[in-house]
Amino acid sequence: MRHALTLSGSIRQDSYNEKLALYMRGLLEEKGAEAVYVDLRHYVLPVFNEDLEHNPPTEAMELALKFKAADIVFIASPEYNGGVAPLFKNTIDWITRQRQGAFNKAIFGLGACSSGKLSGYQGLSHMRDTLTKINALVAPMDVRVGPSEGAFDAAGNLIEEVARGRAETLSEQLMRFSKG
Numbered sequence: 725m726r727h728a729l730t731l732s733g734s735i736r737q738d739s740y741n742e743k744l745a746l747y748m749r750g751l752l753e754e755k756g757a758e759a760v761y762v763d764l765r766h767y768v769l770p771v772f773n774e775d776l777e778h779n780p781p782t783e784a785m786e787l788a789l790k791f792k793a794a795d796i797v798f799i800a801s802p803e804y805n806g807g808v809a810p811l812f813k814n815t816i817d818w819i820t821r822q823r824q825g826a827f828n829k830a831i832f833g834l835g836a837c838s839s840g841k842l843s844g845y846q847g848l849s850h851m852r853d854t855l856t857k858i859n860a861l862v863a864p865m866d867v868r869v870g871p872s873e874g875a876f877d878a879a880g881n882l883i884e885e886v887a888r889g890r891a892e893t894l895s896e897q898l899m900r901f902s903k904g
């Protein structure tokens with residue numbers, strides 16, 4: 725059985741990216757994976773600074789080990805000022821410094837929800853670039869939601885048709901390209 729993690733690069737209350745990460749958890753479960761939403765509110769990491777590496781927060785290692793054990797990791801994150809959101813980058817930076825090979829096994833999937841109609845596609849490109857540079861395998865499809873308002877129903881289902889189709893294709897790719 726595939727073991728999947730889904731995460732959000734926004735911990736804002738009522739975050740759209742969190743909605744997308746939860747929706748993808750459901751899609752992966754439907755396809756037979758055991759999927760867990762990892763809430764980064766429970767993994768509070770200070771802004772990375774090499775001085776802190778001598779005494780790293782235990783949450784950094786916990787996340788690194790979760791990533792290392794996963795077959796699939798889906799991350800939805802907003803774009804801030806045309807680039808990656810700080811929570812995404814800080815989390816990745818802390819995990820790489822645990823030196824667990826946390827990005828060597830899973831296939832990664834990406835998504836972005838934006839308040840605007842461009843959906844955060846520029847941030848998605850930066851996220852893909854960062855992951856590729858640390859040798860992570862990233863699925864070709866991504867999920868783009870914008871504007872996010874009205875894209876999800878009250879139960880958290882993605883109802884915007886184009887984004888919904890992309891989510892379906894990405895979940896298929898993540899299952900197909902991963903090993904159980």
Ligand SMILES: Cc1cc2nc3c(=O)[nH]c(=O)nc-3n(C[C@H](O)[C@H](O)[C@H](O)COP(=O)(O)O)c2cc1C
Pocket residue numbers: 734735736738739740741742802803804805806807837838839840842843844872
């Ligand atoms: C500092 C900051 C910068 C932002 N820059 C962008 C941007 O470049 N492009 C964009 O589409 N949205 C941008 N936004 C708006 C986000 O798309 C919007 O806040 C989004 O809903 C955040 O995701 P969330 O609902 O998961 O928290 C920005 C928001 C903030 C707070």
